[in-house]
Structures are given as structure tokens and as C-alpha cells.
Amino acid sequence: MNDKMKIEPKWKRSSEEIWRDHFEEITSVDKVSRLDFALIKKYAFYYAAAAIVVIALLPLLFSKNVVSLRGEHISCTLPDGSVVNLNAETELTYNSLIWFISRGVKMNGEAYFEVEKGAKFTVRTKNGDVRVLGTKFNVFSRGDEFAVTCITGRVEVKSENKVIIEKNEGVRMANNGELKLISEPDMGNTISWKDDVFYFTSVPLNKVIEEVMRQYDVDIEYAENNNYIYTGNFSKESTIEEVLEIVSLPFGLRTEKRGNGYKLVSQ
Numbered sequence: 688m689n690d691k692m693k694i695e696p697k698w699k700r701s702s703e704e705i706w707r708d709h710f711e712e713i714t715s716v717d718k719v720s721r722l723d724f725a726l727i728k729k730y731a732f733y734y735a736a737a738a739i740v741v742i743a744l745l746p747l748l749f750s751k752n753v754v755s756l757r758g759e760h761i762s763c764t765l766p767d768g769s770v771v772n773l774n775a776e777t778e779l780t781y782n783s784l785i786w787f788i789s790r791g792v793k794m795n796g797e798a799y800f801e802v803e804k805g806a807k808f809t810v811r812t813k814n815g816d817v818r819v820l821g822t823k824f825n826v827f828s829r830g831d832e833f834a835v836t837c838i839t840g841r842v843e844v845k846s847e848n849k850v851i852i853e854k855n856e857g858v859r860m861a862n863n864g865e866l867k868l869i870s871e872p873d874m875g876n877t878i879s880w881k882d883d884v885f886y887f888t889s890v891p892l893n894k895v896i897e898e899v900m901r902q903y904d905v906d907i908e909y910a911e912n913n914n915y916i917y918t919g920n921f922s923k924e925s926t927i928e929e930v931l932e933i934v935s936l937p938f939g940l941r942t943e944k945r946g947n948g949y950k951l952v953s954q
Contacts, residue, residue, distance in 0.1 A: 749784035755796070758904030760881070765792070769808070772799040774880050775901045797827045799878055814860055815846030825878050833860035834869070836877045883923035892917045895934050896951070903927045906948035913938075 755761045755773040763771045763779060766786040771779060777796025791809040802808045804821030814833035817826055822840025827833065835844045836857040844850050847864040857869035857877065876886035885902070887895055892915035900907050905927055915938045921930045931942040931949060940951045 750780060750782050753779040756904070757901050760883075765790075767803050767805060769803045770801045772881055774798065775904075794826060795828060797825070797829065797880070799823070799825045799881055815844060815866070818843040818845070831860075834858065836869070836872055836874065838874060838878070884920060885922075886920040888918050889916050890918070891915070892934065892938065899927070899930055899934065903930070907931070908945065908948065908950035910951075 753761070753763045753771075753773065755775055755777045757776050759775055761773050763773065765771065765781060766783050767790065769790075771792070773779060774797035777794070777798055779792055779794050779798060781792040789809075790806055791811065793811045795812060800810065800819075801823050802819055802821050806820075808819050808821070810817040810826055812826065812828035812833065814828045814831065817824065817835055819840060819842050822842060823838040824840070824842050825836045825838065827835070833846065834857065835842060835852070837852045837854055839854050841851065841853050844852065844858050844866055846860055846866050848866055850858050850866045850868065852858050852868070855872070855874055857872035858866045859869050861867050873886070876888075879886055883902075885898060887898075892913060893909065893911060895917045896907055896909050899905075899921070902923060917934060917937070919933065919937075921933050925933070927949070928942065931951070935942060935951050939954050941954045943950045943952055
């Protein structure tokens with residue numbers, strides 16, 4: 688009887704088939720998991736790099752640039768209520784994102800500041816820095832010229848050296864880069880440009896003509912190698928022709944119209 692009995696096993700599949708049906712899926716999932724993790728690492732790197740770029744560029748998005756062109760004066764109110772009056776051809780830059788953490792501006796040209804009291808306020812120029820808490824002052828920084836006048840309060844000016852000035856005091860940068868106190872500066876004349884009146888005391892004529900061009904937005908040809916020294920003033924209530932006559936006649940010069948501009952020539 689035992690010889691006639693034959694038991695067929697229910698498990699007829701090969702070991703390869705069994706592995707494929709029961710275990711290969713597990714290893715495939717593990718492979719997919721490893722692949723997903725690699726992708727996550729890859730994209731995480733890109734996201735981190737993008738985040739770094741965004742963080743680096745974020746301050747630029749909040750950077751404010753205020754520019755007054757030749758022939759115009761403009762007023763700018765800063766985030767804390769401080770007011771800046773910009774003379775013609777002046778540029779002012781500040782960051783509104785970090786303003787209440789660090790009050791500061793960059794400036795090139797000439798500007799009159801009325802700073803609200805608060806944390807330290809800094810004006811940065813290529814010639815030097817001005818630091819205050821709350822005061823009124825005028826800053827001139829064009830080319831290699833640098834001068835600061837304190838109208839009220841107390842001002843720290845720093846370049847090659849550091850000078851602290853108070854109300855009705857001024858400082859100017861000498862040829863050697865050091866700051867020198869201005870003896871008895873005329874406060875009214877210093878900031879008269881705000882009222883379109885311009886005073887000059889023993890100033891090279893070339894500098895005077897540059898100011899005329901800046902205020903009237905006009906081109907003027909002149910001999911740059913002259914050594915004329917000018918003392919006087921002009922108001923923008925006068926025409927450009929009247930102003931040119933005022934500054935040129937003392938030196939025996941006359942004005943010729945040239946296209947859209949003018950030329951100063953000897954009489």
C-alpha cells in the first residue's frame with residue numbers, strides 16, 4: 688500500500704519563482720527607498736543653495752536708492768522719520784530691511800540731514816564717515832573734497848583722523864587727508880543752497896562753474912587750467928546768462944552761446 692501511495696507536494700514552484708513572488712518585492716522597495724533618499728539629498732542641496740542665494744539677495748531687494756539729477760533738489764524721508772535734503776547731482780542709498788537694527792546711509796554729493804533721536808546714525812562717504820545720535824548737519828563729499836558742518840547737536844567725523852564737532856562748528860579734509868576744523872564757519876552760507884542761493888569765498892573759478900552747471904543742468908566750456916579765484920554769490924532766481932555774467936566779468940571773460948550750452952572766452 689505504501690508503494691502505491693504518492694503524495695504530490697503543493698509547492699511546485701522553483702526557488703527562483705518563490706524568491707520572485709515573495710522576496711524580490713521587498714528588495715525592490717529597499718532599492719526604491721535608497722533611490723528616493725538619494726533624490727531627497729540631491730534636491731535638498733539645491734534647495735539649500737537656492738535659500739542661501741535668496742538670503743544673500745534679500746537685502747538688495749530692500750535697498751533704496753535716491754538720486755537728485757543736475758538742476759534739481761529733492762527731499763527724502765527715511766524709515767525713522769529722519770529727513771534728508773539732497774543738493775543737485777547727489778546720490779543716497781539705504782536699506783529699509785535692517786534700518787531699525789542699523790541706521791545708516793551711503794552718500795555721494797551734498798545733503799542736509801535732520802536726524803531723529805535714536806540709535807547711532809551713520810553717513811558713509813568715500814572720503815569719510817559721519818556719526819550722530821540726533822542732530823542737524825550738512826555733508827559735502829564730491830571727488831576728493833569732504834566737509835561737514837554741524838547745525839545742532841554733536842557730530843563725529845572720521846577719515847584719516849577723528850574729530851568731534853558741535854553746534855556751529857565745521858570740519859574740512861585737507862590735502863593730506865586729515866580733518867581740520869573750519870574757523871568760524873558761516874552756517875547760513877553753508878546751507879544756503881537749500882534756498883537756491885550759493886556763496887563762494889576764495890573758491891577756484893572752475894569749482895564755481897561746476898556748481899553753476901550742476902544747478903542749471905547746462906554744459907559750459909571753460910579753460911580748466913586757469914588760476915582764477917572767485918568770491919561772490921548767485922541765486923537761481925537769476926537766469927543762467929545773468930549768473931555767467933556775474934562770475935565771469937571780474938576775470939575779463941565773456942559768455943558765448945554754443946548749441947545747448949555756453950563757452951567762456953577772453954574778451
